Amino acid sequence: MSDDWQxxxxxxxxxxxxxxxxxxxxxxxxxxxxxxENHIFSNSKTKDEYLSLLDQLYLYLKEMPRSNYxxxxxxx
Numbered sequence: 001m002s003d004d005w006q007x008x009x010x011x012x013x014x015x016x017x018x019x020x021x022x023x024x025x026x027x028x029x030x031x032x033x034x035x036x037e038n039h040i041f042s043n044s045k046t047k048d049e050y051l052s053l054l055d056q057l058y059l060y061l062k063e064m065p066r067s068n069y070x071x072x073x074x075x076x
Contacts, residue, residue: 005047011037014054021061 004010018033036057044050 003047005050006041011041018057018061021058 015033015037018036040053
């Protein structure tokens with residue numbers, strides 16, 4: 001399995017996706033997308049773990065009502 005998930009270009013694509021998701025949900029980010037991605041990356045030992053945590057973040061951002069956005073989960 002390739003380690004391309006760890007390179008800066010791949011990680012920047014993820015940051016862009018997080019930014020787009022925040023923007024499309026009309027949410028004001030409390031933490032920047034790059035901080036969110038960096039936290040997930042730092043806590044991931046494998047690509048599968050990284051992708052799983054990203055999936056959790058995407059679901060969290062997608063399903064969370066705007067009024068509850070100020071309460072951050074431990075994932076963030």
